[in-house]
Amino acid sequence: MVKNSTRRDEAFSETRPNVANRRAVSILLTSLLLLSSGCLGNDDVSEETSNSVTTAIELVVWSTYEVDSKEEETFLSTVDEWMETNPGIEVKVEPKPFLQAVNTYRVAALGGQAPDLMRFSNDQLGSIAPIRDRGSPLLEDLRPWLSPVQREIWDSVALQSMRYEGDLLALPVSQDCVSLFYNKALFDEEGMEYPNDGWTTADMLDAAQQLTFGEQVGISIPTKDPYRWFALNSGHGGTLFTDSGVPNLDGEGSAQAMEFWLSLELEHGIVPTGTNIETMKNHFVEGRAAMIIDGPWQWPTYEKAKIDIGQALLPIVEETGLRMSPMVGFKGWSISKQSPNKAAAVALALYLSSEEVQKVAAKETRTMPVIESLYVDEELLADDVLAGFIAQAKEGFPAPTSRAMTKIYTHLPTAMENAYLGTKTAQEALSEANEDLIAELES
């Protein structure tokens, strides 16, 4: 058996495969050289963007609306309408998860595969804006594309929030902030008055305590969520940054704000242990939570759950007399720096952020507009909920569009975790977070 095998191998080796092998190697080498030379062109190709919006082109839009939501439905019908009036342009909409927007876009853009348009919030812009690929930013500066008259339609604060170090990186389309939601039925059952605009934090605490029994939750808030805590922080006089832009997490009032915030769970026991955003939503959807702090983007979800919802301004902080002031975030449409069809992309972005489209979105989905004229639009103000949110936004402060702001979301949860576990006092935890943040920004 062994012998046979050896003989077969020997016979095989005598078939002189050298010529064939040599040919194979030479073909491989030639192919490799051709492949290399084909790809060794000049990389510094500067292309002129086509300004024509009438030629047959395709725009890829990454929307970050929740899939199958009312917001997405409204958005898609808006895009269809635009395509009807711009027959030469095909718009391909691809949904992307909002929370992954930065990473998804970054990876695509660095690989030269960025969509023409994508919707970002202003804090997300703060993450993307500093990225440079061989000196080039990932997003188009839109200032050259607009005349001052075109810019005037938007709320100047919203427009400013779309800027990063001067560049205008998106056209504002909406704003949002958190507000106080309450379940009217649970208040009615106890014969209690609904929250009102004159409420203080003491009133809220008192009501929450009365409404907490059995499986019922007086108020459900994600205790380790910085975004919602910002509102209480400003109500205590705290700020995230000083006027000169230096981080100020441990400023006056911040420690008290954090102590009160955590005490709702740790001391008063009116917030269930370990409540996060998902459980807060579940508490409210299940009709177990009397109050929550949430934003207008969740309103349709709660309505769908047949909850009789009310909305009120966040209360006034008892100790300071200042109203809780939520951080107002803005969203806008950005254009990729590498888009080959920028003129068409800008035209679409202008349409998507126009007064007409924002009004439809406000009516259909209660998305808060960022157009000055819509703030006083009688038709919109007739909607109590929308009017309530607009009133809440007026009490808020704009989210800074900066790298420092995105870093706050890294350092503040650490402070909250330490204060929650009691490994540090609120003041110590905030001071440490502030020092770390400053050190990171300086490095």
Add this chain to the structure above:
Amino acid sequence: MRVIVALSLLFVLLTPLAAGQGFTVSSDGEVAGFKRVRVDVFFDAPPEAGSLQFLVDGNAHSRVEISADSSEGFASPAVGEWYDDCWTSNDSGTTWSPIHRDESGIPWAFIVAQEGAAIRCDLTGLPANQEALLTISFSTDTGVESVELTVLASTVDVLPPPPPMAPILYAIGSIVLSLIVLFGWLRWKDRDTSHRHGLAFVLPAVLALAVLSFYPVAYGIMLSFTDAHDEALGDEEFNGIDNFVEVFSSEGFLRVMIFTLVWTVVNVLFHVGVGGALALLLQQKIRGKMAYRTMLLLPWAIPSYISVLVWKGMFHPEGMINWFLGTQSDFFSGVTEAQTMVILVNIWLGVPFMMMSISGALQSIPEDLHEAAKVEGVSDWARLRHITLPLLKPTVMPLALMGFIWTFNMFNVIYLLTSGGPNLSTGPGETDILITYVFDLVYEDGALGLAAAWSVVIFIMLMVFSWSLIKGGKVTEAAT
């Protein structure tokens, strides 16, 4: 490009000036930038208070309010703060000062009543490389004067350069060529032997490995010696061993290293131990063996991310585990609780694979050996020790090595369950292992060079571990 520049120059020369009744206008489409033109308005006499309006192709574009009052209360932003910068001059354009703006950003020119008043504006939003009709109207209480001129914003847009493929192809090509040369040499060396053709069969797989594994590893190592950061991609510079110094001197290095080792060792021990025990149990003649086997395979059959998310819900303070224990513990907050939780979930996920693999190995042990031992009166325990375990070793040792490498780099469980938290200090979280921390460094901090250095450390650790195990003969010996 040259044609466009020449055309625009010609254009500027042909239409340098347009004169109105009280002012003269000139434009330059080259100096202002992409989609902008620079327009200078020179007043023949000190202008009255009024409004200077700009229209492009008949559409309102912008305006400058002109006043002789004091500029007190108005801001004078630095040039560049607004893209459509404007300046004023009181000396016929010899010197220019940034214009004042009101709260809405509308420019205001406070012009002293003297000769030589002028306004310069860089107008934005013009069509690029297309002529546009610019109308400038000056409205005062006494009337309106207008001037029209054609302008051309000639600066072209510059797209970012496409990703550079040449260096990548060069690197891959070099690796491939080196391998071809190496294989050619090996074949030449083995020219007199009978197995030289074997190399040709191996070559395609090695080439695939070169492109998919060797190149990324080599690139990662190269990156670890640079200051690569996503704020300056493509401009990275060699920075020696700075990244490695930062890795080893970082506050969280020891913490994350210790937890990574604890995580790996505990998981592998339990995977092999529990998997082996279950395999041995299922080897016995028991009723409903198939049903048990199917049940035990479920964790392996369900996609891991679904299993992990289900576990996440069960560990929640209002989840099934707390309900079962009658507690309201927050497993995600306490350090020990969170670390125990992630390890438990990964043990649950990893046991079925080990169980199945060991089960297969158990079935390959000849029954004759056990029969002979039984005849000789050998006890069950002695048979396990002297027959089953030694014969399982060839399977278990490579499995354990593989399990070690997999678990060391297991990303899903920690990322989905705790995202590395709780975070009680800067740097790695309390349940972060090396691989999840590297992810944060890349996607949260954009520190690519530093992340590459951490990855090289992981690579070296796994190499050393695997090499020492192979060199010690425990794996190869077991496998032969």
